[in-house]
Amino acid sequence: MTIKRLCTRVTCQKPAVATLTYVYADSMAVLGPLSLKAEPHSYDLCTDHADRLSAPNGWSVLRISGPDGDDHEDEAPVPERSKGTLFGL
Numbered sequence: 845m846t847i848k849r850l851c852t853r854v855t856c857q858k859p860a861v862a863t864l865t866y867v868y869a870d871s872m873a874v875l876g877p878l879s880l881k882a883e884p885h886s887y888d889l890c891t892d893h894a895d896r897l898s899a900p901n902g903w904s905v906l907r908i909s910g911p912d913g914d915d916h917e918d919e920a921p922v923p924e925r926s927k928g929t930l931f932g933l
């Protein structure tokens with residue numbers, strides 16, 4: 845099942861990839877993977893708007909990357925399996 849939703853920013857028609865939720869109690873804007881269903885206090889954002897997101901004055905932004913996010917910058921390269929063991933028979 846694939847969810848198709850669009851960026852909620854006015855004039856933006858790009859597919860949403862992230863969901864922004866405002867946690868008013870903590871003055872925090874939480875940007876995470878696209879939520880399964882639309883919540884009243886959440887906003888779906890496309891890649892561009894998610895990247896350019898800035899919190900209002902006095903608010904902080906918490907970015908949560910999804911399990912299959914596009915940015916693998918922090919991932920260490922998978923070491924190649926040591927050669928030779930398979931051919932030793």
Ligand SMILES: [Zn+2]
Nearest residue numbers: 851856890893
């Ligand atoms: Zn957008």
